[in-house]
Amino acid sequence: MKISKEVKTGILVVLGILLVIYGFNYLKGQNLFDSNSVYYTEFDYNALTESSLVTVSGNPVGKVQDIAYDFKTGKTRVSFFVNEELKFSKNSVVRLYETSLMGGNAIAIILAKDGDMAKSGDTLKSEVESGLVSSLSKNFSGISSELNSTLKATDTLFNNLNAFVTDDSDAGLKSTIKELNETLKSFKATSNTANALLSKNDENLAAILEKFKILSSDLAVVSTELKEANIGTTIETLNKTLNNLNGLLANIDKGEGTMGKLFKDEALYDNLEGATKEMEALLKDIKLHPKRYFRILSKKEIPYKEEETK
Structure with missing residues (x-):
């Protein structure tokens, strides 16, 4: 044919x-020639292009098919296709994210485990992830602000330094350098003097440091002994004793107890004073007239006669 x-x-x-x-x-x-399923989602703005990747856990599973502006809702409607072997829930979320520093964007399907299975033609919920470029832009913005503040502070410093230099001529600058040189020479001489003084007193300084080392060791030992002596318990016991003593003195001051009555009861005091005087008179009479009290020394009873007071 x-x-x-x-x-x-x-x-x-x-x-x-x-x-x-x-x-x-x-x-x-x-x-x-591929068998694909088409799905839809919506974003508040368009950051995609046709043929942008569709990924799941970083793996490409499809591409964006069409992008259209919805005049009724004011949103960007995106249609995309994925391999029909991919099965996922209707509750899955389509996330817009940046893929690189060059500004490429893609959408990822964040798989959900609950809900009915999605079918071709379904519209899925969407979200936007803050990308790397946006984060870097914020960081660079902060660095720029800090750099601006640093430059302002540096400019102020130079202005203050310029205020000190009133003579802009070569002679004025040379004079300033000369004074600075003399200051450095004076500082060097002082440093040499200090070094010489330290060199002459090396032995004394070594002895002082050794004594200080011994003193530090002794203080460490004393501190350890005080710590082991349990001063806290001793002070607590002394505090309790003082509190008890204060209570006892307070009771005495109130006239409670034997001691309190002895100090506060005037009648008892007067009785004790009278008894003391009578005891004193009795002892004195025994000393002057022993026969009156010891019948062995005298058979005749000698009556007691109170001594006349002059």
Whole structure:
């Protein structure tokens, strides 16, 4: 069977058209020979392009198919296709994120474990993740502000330094350098003097440091002994004793108890004073007239006579 040139030309034209359609869709990221499922989502703004990647856990599973602005809702409606082997829940979320510092964007499907399975044509919820570029922009903004403050402080410092230099001529600058040189020479001389003084007194300084070392050791030993002596318990016991003593003195001051009555009861005091005087008189009379009390020394009873007071 012989095919005419017209038929061959028609077949070539049809194949060319099919090849153009396939190439166009391939450039858009869609393979006509793959079996895919199409889903939809919405964002408040558009940061995607057609053929942007669709990923799951960082793995490419599809691409963005179409992007359109919805004049009714004011949102960007995005349609994307994924391999039909991917099964996920309707509760899964489509997340817009940045893929690199060059500004590329993609969408990721954050899989959910609950809910019914999504079907081709369903609309999924969306969210936007703060990308690396946005974070770096914020950090660079903060660094820029701090750098600006530093430059302002440096400018103020130089202005203050310029205020000290009133003579801008070469002579004035030379004078300033000369004074600075003399100051440095004076500081060097002082340093040399201090070094010489330290060199002459090396032995004394060593002895002082050794004594200080011994004193530090003794203080450490004393501190350890005081710690082991349990001074806290001793002070607590002394405090309790003083409290008891204060209570006893308070009772005495109130006239409670034997001691309190002895100090506060005037009648008892007077009785004791009278008894003391009578005891003193009795002892004195015994000393002067022993026969009056010891019958062995005298058979005659000698009556007691109270001594007359002059």
